[in-house]
Amino acid sequence: MGAKKHELKLFKAYQQNIIRERKWTFCWQIILFISFFILWELSSRFYWIDPLLFSSPLKVMTLLIEKFKDGSMIVHTQVTLFETILGFIIGTILGIIIATFLWLFPRFAKIMDPYLVILNAMPKVALGPIIIVALGPGYTSIIAMGAIVSIIITTIVVYTGFKEVDPNYLKVLQSFRATRWTCFKEAIFPATLPVMISTLKVNVGLAWVGVIVGEFLVSKEGLGYLIVYGFQVFDFTLVMSSLVLIAICAAVMYKMVEKLENMLIIKN
Amino acid sequence: MAFLKLEHVSHLYFSNKTYTKALDDISLSINRGEFISILGSSGCGKSTLLSIIAGIIKQTKGNVLLNNIPLHQSDYVLGYMLQQDYLFPWKRIIDNVLIGLKVQKKVSKKTRQKALKLLDEVGLPHLEDTFPNELSGGMRQRVALVRTLITNPEILLLDEPFSALDYQTKLKLEDLVYRLLKQYHKTAILVTHDIGEAISLSDRIILMDTNPGRISTIIDVPKVLREEKPFLVRRQPSYQQLFDHIWASLNRGSETNGSKET
Incomplete structure (x- = not known):
C-alpha cells in the first residue's frame, strides 16, 4: 500500500513538473512579445529610431x-x-x-x-x-x-x-x-x-x-x-x-x- | 494432361551496361491440383519464374501455356502470395480481402459472405472490421491467404510466404495452407529456400541452379510423405533421407557453379 502511494506521488510530481515547464515557456513568450512592443514604442518616442520610418x-x-x-x-x-x-x-x-x-x-x-x-x-x-x-x-x-x-x-x-x-x-x-x-x-x-x-x-x-x-x-x-x-x-x-x-x-x-x-x- | 506448361522459357534482365541471364531454357509441365516447390539459393531466378507465370513480366524467349492457350491470351485468374502480407494499412480487413474482387469488379453480397466464411475458416472470425496493424504477423499472412483464395484462382503462386514468420507460426500456417489447397483442389507453385518446407508441402520438388537459373533436378516426393500433413511429414523416416539427398544435390550444384553465397 505504501509503495503504491509513493509511486502516485512520483507521478504527481512528474505531471506538475510538465505543467510548470509549460507555464514557464509561455511566460517568457509573453514577456518577449510585450517587451518587443514596449522597446519599439520607447525607441520611437525618444528618437532612437526614426519614427517616420519605423512608426510605433x-x-x-x-x-x-x-x-x-x-x-x-x-x-x-x-x-x-x-x-x-x-x-x-x-x-x-x-x-x-x-x-x-x-x-x-x-x-x-x-x-x-x-x-x-x-x-x-x-x-x-x-x-x-x-x-x-x-x-x-x-x-x-x-x-x-x-x-x-x-x-x-x-x-x-x-x-x-x-x-x-x-x-x-x-x-x-x-x-x-x-x-x-x-x-x-x-x-x-x-x-x-x-x-x-x-x-x-x-x-x-x-x-x-x-x-x-x-x-x-x-x-x-x-x-x-x-x-x-x-x-x-x-x-x-x-x-x-x-x-x-x-x-x-x-x-x-x-x-x-x-x-x-x-x-x-x-x-x- | 498438363495444366500449366513452360516451353524453353528464358529471361534476360537488361541494364545500361550489361545484361544478365536470369532464366535459361526452363521446360516444365504441371498438372491440375499438383503442389510444386521450386528450391534454390538466392539469385537462381525463382522469383523471376513466378513473376512470369503471374504475367507481371514477360519472358524474353519461350512459351507459357495454360490449358494449351498462351498465358497472355487467356483470362485466367491467379493468386500471388508474397514474402510479406502487403495488406493495405488504410483498408479494413474485409476490404483488404475483397480488393482482388474489387479490381475485377465482382464484389457482391455473396462474395462478402464468402469472405467472412473464409476468414472464419482460417481462424479469424469477427475481425473483418479491424485494421491490419491490429493483427499479428501470422494473422496478417492468413488474411493475405484469404485475399488470394477468394478470387478463386486456378493457380496459387507462393513466393516464400512463410519466410517472414516465426517458426511456430510458420508450421501452423503450412498446415493451414496445405489443408485449404487440398480442400479446394488448387494447383500451387511454392518458391522457397527452406528444404523442409518444400518436402512437407509438395508433390514434386524442382531444384534450380544459379547463374543462369536453370532446372537441375526434379524430385518426386514419395507417396507416404505426400499424403501426410506437413507437420507430421517431418517425423517420417523417409523425410530425413530426402532432406539429405536434396541437401547434397544443392551443394553439388553450387560448387560446380562456383556461385557465391548471399
Missing part, C-alpha cells in the same frame, strides 16, 4: 482601429485572404493532378523531366509581369501568382512520393490484373496521402509570397497593395499595419492547416 506600436494600433472602423481595412484583408486561399488550393490541387498524370504515363514523365527541373529552379515571381499581361490586371493574375509559386514544387514532391510507394503493393494488385489507374486509386494515392498533407503546410507559406508579390505588381486592393501604397506616400505606419495583419493572417492559416493535417492523419 501605438500609431499602428490607432491606424488599424480607425481603418477597421471605416471598413476599408476589412476589405483589403478579405481580398488578400481570398486570393491567398484560392491560390493555395489551386496550386496544391493542380500540382497533385500533374503528378498523377506523370505517374500514370511514365513516358510523359520522362519527357517532362528537364522542364520540371528548369521550372522548379526558376524564381516563379519573375513570371509576374508575363502573367499579368496574359491574364489582365486583376484578381485572376494575383491568384495565378499565388498558385504558380507552389504548383511545381507540389508536383515534384508528390510525384516523388508516388514513385516511392513499395512496388510490392502494385505486385499484389497486378496479380489481380489491375489497370494502372486502379493501382493508382487503390494503392499509390492512399499511400501518398501523408506526403500530400505535408505539402499543404509548405504551400500555405508559398501562396502568401505569390499573392503579396502579385499585389505589389498590380492591384488596387489588398494588404500587398497597402504596403506599396504606404511606401509610395511615405506612410510607414500603414506599411507596418499591413505587415502586422499579414503576420496574423498567415499564422492563423498555418495553424488551421496544421489542425487539418492532424485530423487527416488521425483519420488515416
Whole structure:
C-alpha cells in the first residue's frame, strides 16, 4: 500500500513538473512579445529610431482601429485572404493532378523531366509581369501568382512520393490484373496521402509570397497593395499595419492547416 | 494432361551496361491440383519464374501455356502470395480481402459472405472490421491467404510466404495452407529456400541452379510423405533421407557453379 502511494506521488510530481515547464515557456513568450512592443514604442518616442520610418506600436494600433472602423481595412484583408486561399488550393490541387498524370504515363514523365527541373529552379515571381499581361490586371493574375509559386514544387514532391510507394503493393494488385489507374486509386494515392498533407503546410507559406508579390505588381486592393501604397506616400505606419495583419493572417492559416493535417492523419 | 506448361522459357534482365541471364531454357509441365516447390539459393531466378507465370513480366524467349492457350491470351485468374502480407494499412480487413474482387469488379453480397466464411475458416472470425496493424504477423499472412483464395484462382503462386514468420507460426500456417489447397483442389507453385518446407508441402520438388537459373533436378516426393500433413511429414523416416539427398544435390550444384553465397 505504501509503495503504491509513493509511486502516485512520483507521478504527481512528474505531471506538475510538465505543467510548470509549460507555464514557464509561455511566460517568457509573453514577456518577449510585450517587451518587443514596449522597446519599439520607447525607441520611437525618444528618437532612437526614426519614427517616420519605423512608426510605433501605438500609431499602428490607432491606424488599424480607425481603418477597421471605416471598413476599408476589412476589405483589403478579405481580398488578400481570398486570393491567398484560392491560390493555395489551386496550386496544391493542380500540382497533385500533374503528378498523377506523370505517374500514370511514365513516358510523359520522362519527357517532362528537364522542364520540371528548369521550372522548379526558376524564381516563379519573375513570371509576374508575363502573367499579368496574359491574364489582365486583376484578381485572376494575383491568384495565378499565388498558385504558380507552389504548383511545381507540389508536383515534384508528390510525384516523388508516388514513385516511392513499395512496388510490392502494385505486385499484389497486378496479380489481380489491375489497370494502372486502379493501382493508382487503390494503392499509390492512399499511400501518398501523408506526403500530400505535408505539402499543404509548405504551400500555405508559398501562396502568401505569390499573392503579396502579385499585389505589389498590380492591384488596387489588398494588404500587398497597402504596403506599396504606404511606401509610395511615405506612410510607414500603414506599411507596418499591413505587415502586422499579414503576420496574423498567415499564422492563423498555418495553424488551421496544421489542425487539418492532424485530423487527416488521425483519420488515416 | 498438363495444366500449366513452360516451353524453353528464358529471361534476360537488361541494364545500361550489361545484361544478365536470369532464366535459361526452363521446360516444365504441371498438372491440375499438383503442389510444386521450386528450391534454390538466392539469385537462381525463382522469383523471376513466378513473376512470369503471374504475367507481371514477360519472358524474353519461350512459351507459357495454360490449358494449351498462351498465358497472355487467356483470362485466367491467379493468386500471388508474397514474402510479406502487403495488406493495405488504410483498408479494413474485409476490404483488404475483397480488393482482388474489387479490381475485377465482382464484389457482391455473396462474395462478402464468402469472405467472412473464409476468414472464419482460417481462424479469424469477427475481425473483418479491424485494421491490419491490429493483427499479428501470422494473422496478417492468413488474411493475405484469404485475399488470394477468394478470387478463386486456378493457380496459387507462393513466393516464400512463410519466410517472414516465426517458426511456430510458420508450421501452423503450412498446415493451414496445405489443408485449404487440398480442400479446394488448387494447383500451387511454392518458391522457397527452406528444404523442409518444400518436402512437407509438395508433390514434386524442382531444384534450380544459379547463374543462369536453370532446372537441375526434379524430385518426386514419395507417396507416404505426400499424403501426410506437413507437420507430421517431418517425423517420417523417409523425410530425413530426402532432406539429405536434396541437401547434397544443392551443394553439388553450387560448387560446380562456383556461385557465391548471399
